[in-house]
Amino acid sequence: MTQIESKKGMFIDTTLCHGCKACEVACKSWNELPANSAPSLTGNSYDNTGKLDGENWRHVKFIEDISDDRKDSRWLFLSDSCKHCQLAGCMSVCPTNAIIRTEFDTVYIDHDTCIGCKYCITGCPFGVIEIGHLSGTAEKCTLCYDRLQAGQQPACAQACPTDSIEFGEVEDLVTMAKKREQYLQSAGYGKAQIYGDKNILGGLNVFYMLEDKPEKYGLPSDPQMPQKTMVGGYWSSVFSLFAVGLVSLLSFRSYRERKFKEEEETTTGA
Amino acid sequence: MYNYELTQLKSPDFPFIIIFDLFIGGIAAGAFLVAVLLLAFGGKINKAGLHRAYYITMALLPVYGLLLILKLEQKERFVNVMWQAREGSLMINFQSPMSLGAWVLNVFIVFAAVGFLYALRKDGMLQFAWAEKLYKSAVWLHEGPAAKVFLSLGAVFAGWFAMYLGVLVTTSHLPAWTATPFIPTLWAFSAVVTGVSVVILLLVFTNRGSKLDDSIHRLDNIVKSVIVANIAMIIVFVLALGQWSETVTRGMYGALLWGGVVGAGLIVPLLLKMKPKLLGQKFTLIFSSVLVLVGGFILRYVVMMGPMSYW
Ligand code: SF4
Numbered sequence: 396m397t398q399i400e401s402k403k404g405m406f407i408d409t410t411l412c413h414g415c416k417a418c419e420v421a422c423k424s425w426n427e428l429p430a431n432s433a434p435s436l437t438g439n440s441y442d443n444t445g446k447l448d449g450e451n452w453r454h455v456k457f458i459e460d461i462s463d464d465r466k467d468s469r470w471l472f473l474s475d476s477c478k479h480c481q482l483a484g485c486m487s488v489c490p491t492n493a494i495i496r497t498e499f500d501t502v503y504i505d506h507d508t509c510i511g512c513k514y515c516i517t518g519c520p521f522g523v524i525e526i527g528h529l530s531g532t533a534e535k536c537t538l539c540y541d542r543l544q545a546g547q548q549p550a551c552a553q554a555c556p557t558d559s560i561e562f563g564e565v566e567d568l569v570t571m572a573k574k575r576e577q578y579l580q581s582a583g584y585g586k587a588q589i590y591g592d593k594n595i596l597g598g599l600n601v602f603y604m605l606e607d608k609p610e611k612y613g614l615p616s617d618p619q620m621p622q623k624t625m626v627g628g629y630w631s632s633v634f635s636l637f638a639v640g641l642v643s644l645l646s647f648r649s650y651r652e653r654k655f656k657e658e659e660e661t662t663t664g665a
Numbered sequence: 666m667y668n669y670e671l672t673q674l675k676s677p678d679f680p681f682i683i684i685f686d687l688f689i690g691g692i693a694a695g696a697f698l699v700a701v702l703l704l705a706f707g708g709k710i711n712k713a714g715l716h717r718a719y720y721i722t723m724a725l726l727p728v729y730g731l732l733l734i735l736k737l738e739q740k741e742r743f744v745n746v747m748w749q750a751r752e753g754s755l756m757i758n759f760q761s762p763m764s765l766g767a768w769v770l771n772v773f774i775v776f777a778a779v780g781f782l783y784a785l786r787k788d789g790m791l792q793f794a795w796a797e798k799l800y801k802s803a804v805w806l807h808e809g810p811a812a813k814v815f816l817s818l819g820a821v822f823a824g825w826f827a828m829y830l831g832v833l834v835t836t837s838h839l840p841a842w843t844a845t846p847f848i849p850t851l852w853a854f855s856a857v858v859t860g861v862s863v864v865i866l867l868l869v870f871t872n873r874g875s876k877l878d879d880s881i882h883r884l885d886n887i888v889k890s891v892i893v894a895n896i897a898m899i900i901v902f903v904l905a906l907g908q909w910s911e912t913v914t915r916g917m918y919g920a921l922l923w924g925g926v927v928g929a930g931l932i933v934p935l936l937l938k939m940k941p942k943l944l945g946q947k948f949t950l951i952f953s954s955v956l957v958l959v960g961g962f963i964l965r966y967v968v969m970m971g972p973m974s975y976w
Pocket residue numbers: 476477478479480482483484485486502518519520521522523524535
């Protein structure tokens with residue numbers, strides 16, 4: 396088991412993001428991820444990356460938020476990636492322990508161990524992981540593990556021109572985020588809120604300042620571990636085993652008794 | 666609705682091969698489960714041929730294992746599920762039904778192997794002198810004083826094996842899979858109807874004279890009852906899905922579920938079994954068993970692919 400040396404993370408202030416995608420480019424470049432096939436237009440947004448996947452470990456979501464009467468409109472941006480959760484669903488279901496916690500308290504996929512079973516894809520409540528086309532293993536943001544080991548900050552944080560992505564010790568980042576939340580609320584952004592404090596999966600090492608409710612950004616308001624339904628599954632299994640065993644034995648017995656009765660009647664009749 | 670109003674969950678897009686895997690695993694487990702239960706608790710009446718269910722389990726488990734490996738992206742690393750090279754230790758993750766399932770499969774293989782040896786001894790086939798002790802142990806485990814305990818344990822592992830892929834999908838974030846805890850129940854009922862149907866087919870084709878008639882009809886009686894339970898369970902499952910029922914009832918999936926599984930795969934065989942004189946006893950047994958198998962396969966297709974394609 397890895398000894399946690401420090402707790403590194405990122406505070407992503409979406410109110411500062413202007414959607415330049417420098418972080419996306421820096422991520423692709425540093426991690427040598429293949430370019431997206433061109434032209435890759437989603438057709439429903441100026442956001443043409445679409446989603447996180449094996450080749451896109453960072454994705455700047457463009458949220459074109461238009462009121463129902465179409466009089467008001469605004470753009471929201473969120474630089475999305477793996478959240479390096481304290482309670483990581485992906486890690487909890489992995490059957491090979493290929494997903495590990497590093498000395499920086501981040502969540503990392505060991506590509507030499509991963510068998511590509513895809514179970515972690517269903518374990519992440521944020522839809523972060525996918526199988527890489529080239530590697531054939533699960534892929535996601537590593538929080539630039541190699542850079543952290545060399546004492547550098549992640550490529551995306553370094554590239555961000557507005558300091559929307561702040562890298563550092565999680566504790567310091569949380570203090571910074573709380574101050575920012577207070578400031579935004581006093582400046583009239585009443586719905587401004589931190590997403591990823593202790594109440595979300597025990598705390599997200601990569602957490603956000605949102606301008607609106609999480610759902611607006613496609614984030615679940617109360618994400619859970621995949622095991623939330625596991626116990627129910629096991630109980631129903633126990634019930635099924637008894638039920639199916641009982642039904643089988645009873646039908647077997649009832650057939651036998653019926654047969655005996657028939658045989659007895661035949662014997663008596665004869 | 667704009668995409669981002671929805672949470673961006675992802676489907677694992679498990680390959681189609683998983684349907685064959687589930688189907689074959691279900692038959693192997695169902696056949697074994699019913700055989701051990703009847704051998705242990707079926708009373709003192711004629712159980713001729715029941716041990717042949719073990720041949721089915723033993724023949725299908727390697728196929729199951731192979732398919733399980735084939736569905737991995739990194740097939741050559743399948744051993745990582747059991748051995749953790751990084752730490753140099755056994756690999757087991759109690760929170761992961763996939764990890765536990767791999768061990769359940771290993772234990773189940775041991776039970777299946779013992780059953781297989783017992784069946785060989787009963788039929789006097791492949792009797793190697795060097796394996797005499799093994800055959801004797803298998804017979805002792807089946808007929809000795811601890812038989813009930815051994816067979817009950819076998820039943821637990823067969824049941825667990827039949828259902829672990831149900832618990833596996835229940836332990837996820839894909840809405841339709843997590844909306845109800847009943848997928849393992851569906852797999853259990855379906856494993857028994859399909860497994861016993863294959864045993865019936867085997868007995869019908871290996872029945873010399875009419876020695877096995879009684880066993881065949883008793884097994885057929887089990888299939889009839891479990892078909893009724895299976896239909897009820899499918900209805901409960903769809904109702905329990907609530908807003909996600911659409912994932913298995915819309916378009917082609919709905920047609921396959923109601924027409925293919927419930928209609929052709931369960932109700933028609935049940936009716937045929939209730940009126941065996943209509944098509945002749947033997948033909949009815951064969952035809953209805955085949956229909957049950959087709960229905961069991963489609964059930965797995967609908968429950969796995971419907972929710973994955975929806976998301
Ligand atoms: S965001 Fe998803 S992939 Fe990242 S640590 Fe959390 S559960 Fe795992």
